[in-house]
Amino acid sequence: MRWLFVLLVLWLPALSPAQTPQVGRDLLQVGAATDQQAPVRACTPEIMARLQEPVEIDAPAGGWSGAPQAVDVFNIYGGEVMISHGDREVCGHMQDARTRDSRFRAGIGMVVVPRKGDTDPILVAWETPLKSRWIPTVRLGAPSPVQQIDTARLLVRTACLAVALALALSALMGFFTTRSRNFLMYVLVCALLVTWQAILSGLSGYPEPWLPLGRAAPVWMVAVSALSYAVMGWVLWRMSGGRRLLPASRRWVLGMMLALLVVALATPLMSWQVLGWTAAALDDLFTVICLVILLLAAVSVRAGRYTAVDGIVAVVPLLLMNLADLLGSRLLVEYRVEVIQVAVTWFLMMSAYSLNRGLGQLRQQRDEMRQLADTDTLTGLPNRRAGLRQLERYLRDAKASQQPLSIGFLDIDLFKQINDRYGHDVGDEVLVSVARTLEAGVRSRNDVIRMGGEEFLILLPGNSADHALPRLEQLRERVTQNSQALQHAGLLVTASIGLAELEPDDQDMAALLRRADNAMYRAKRGGRNQVVDARDEQQIA
Known part of the structure; x- marks a missing residue:
């Protein structure tokens, strides 16, 4: 209904009768006439x-x-x-x-x-x-094609900045969600490389200067380049598996980053000639860094650490760009700024991919650890802690929806004698057989819980005691039938089950579990291998 209302509101203007266009109503005019001349910088x-x-x-x-x-x-x-x-x-x-x-x-x-x-x-x-x-x-x-190429260059430059800013925003949201420092570090890396690209492409002065560069632009460029090379080298070292392959190299990487930081801070004190030497040396150093990263990543992949492929994919465009520069590529000379920005943007994209994949692996490991903590190692069923959480959820849902909820508390009869006569290995086989039998008879494998020892809890949401009783009787019979497939002479497995249904007066699951447990013990006292309904005791009382 809400969407229908929105559509009607949107269609109302189209249903109104046509009117004569009027200035001010059908035309939006912004701005005003000016006497300002086109800005031209005089050649003083x-x-x-x-x-x-x-x-x-x-x-x-x-x-x-x-x-x-x-x-x-x-x-x-x-x-x-x-x-x-x-x-x-x-x-x-x-x-x-x-x-x-x-x-x-x-x-x-x-x-x-x-x-x-x-x-x-x-x-x-x-x-x-x-x-x-x-x-x-x-x-x-001719003016038209020259201006079109110039516009295309601007589009590439702004697109690279837009991608970097989008990656930074995505990482910032990831930080707020996960509180992982890696995302925050990535945001800082993006901010640094966006600043570098803005100075490099001249977008720092578009439409008006938003960085106070002026004639100091080359100094800023060398300083930010030194910082960017340091950060990119660190990220590539981690992506290539250098931290695991050569743990001792961390000291060298940190030393290199510190040295480049000192260079960045010293750039305002350099003469033009020294600044030029520094800029060329930084480019050569970064080429060496890329070669070392490529070698580290290749060795890591050969050692079976295939995540280092991310480092190879990230560093190859940077390395090719640097090699093309050394070889004096005409294409690189013509489109140098665009090539640098695309290579840096590719590096940021691969870094984001590696970061998110690493987070995905951590989440998978966390889920696996949680699964192990909530799973019985022998049967693969939920353990007591996980089972009680599941029962608590079912209890809340049953009270909210006024639907029935029944449970069965099962205990394998004379299980200690089975262990004493046949050994604990056979006892484990019996537990697994019972677990598989119960698991096959319920809606979800999470509805069968191993409570400990030879006790199991069966959850039957949406079932009243009248409907649950024949299902539990059927499961009891299958427990005995399936145990015969274990092929141990004289082995007969039976089970006693106590049935209880959620009552309106139950405030929590403790009362429900207590009634099911009492009914199970009544089944044992009554001769075992049977299902006892907790309501029978209430009727007797």
């Missing part, structure tokens, strides 16, 4: 002094065609970029989207319209790259 003498010698993009043979030309510069590690042609000149900064042409979001771009036949080159300049292998890329072409 101070900025120009920091730029290296401009790179000239020569006009084609015969001069420019007169069509608009889009120039997009990306993969800037940090610093200003200048694009100039004729009397047009713009500068931009990756860490502040307000300084860039709004048509270019993943890079710093400009659209120029050279006169037809003009041969003046387009000039592009940037600050000296911090790392020698990290060189900027310039894309030239």
Whole structure:
């Protein structure tokens, strides 16, 4: 009915008569007119002094065609970029989207319209790259395809950040649910790597700077890289099985993390040249870390620890990226930021998978331990503690639903004599045979409980004593019949059963169990191998 009401409310506007559209009622207008000019960063003498010698993009043979030309510069590690042609000149900064042409979001771009036949080159300049292998890329072409590629880059970068944030949120909810510190540590790892990716991709300045980087962006980048390599190395070491394979290596891993922390803290004190050496050294160190992790994971898998496959799957993209960098891959140079972000996001996804699988294994072990604690080791039936919990649940449900509940208390007749005559091994066979017989005669195996020794409790929810009595008689007969399959000469197994039904005055299960137990002892005193209803004693009384 609730959903029907919601549908009617949604359909009411469609059922109303058509009306003439009115401004303000059928149109939502937001914003207001402005006199603010498009933000363009002026190329001040101070900025120009920091730029290296401009790179000239020569006009084609015969001069420019007169069509608009889009120039997009990306993969800037940090610093200003200048694009100039004729009397047009713009500068931009990756860490502040307000300084860039709004048509270019993943890079710093400009659209120029050279006169037809003009041969003046387009000039592009940037600050000296911090790392020698990290060189900027310039894309030239028609505005539409250049802007589409630029937009695609932005989508990849934002998608990687969105995935990382979603993983962090999921882990945070996992922490609140399980209170496991591993989830909280994973959230911190995600936060660090999100910050790293934001600085790397320039999204830290989109749409306005939300990290106070400015000209210190390269310093931040090196510092956060050092911290990220330390954390990623630690996580990969755990995923690859290094903690179990080489327990002593934990000291070395912690030492490496401490050293990288010191490097991160020292970056503000470094000169530009030392900062460049540090950045290159960090990349080489991380390549070595990836190789060591791959070796550790392979040895762990060979030793039978197949969870280390997670470490292999996580580290291979990072290792391939680093090797491509060493080999000077043109594709990596062009899409360096996107490749790094995708590899880091893949690492986070595999880390989350490994973390959740580890939690699943812990839950499975906990459930197995709980099952062992609640199970009789000989018969596999619920033990007394688990059985009484089950009876308590049935009792609450029976009182709430006003449904009947009956129980049978069974004791194997002369079981001590069976042990004395045939031995305890045969006695165990008898217990298992009785357990299987009772288990086959009830709705759920949890409704048969071994109370201890040769005593069993049979739960019959939804059955009154009148309905339970013939069922217990049938079980009693099957106990004797099935014992003959044990093929021990002269062995005859019988059972005495006391039947009791829940009464309105019963406040808990103690009274119910007591009546069933008394009825069972009456069955023994009356000659054994029979079912006695507790109501018979009440009628006699």
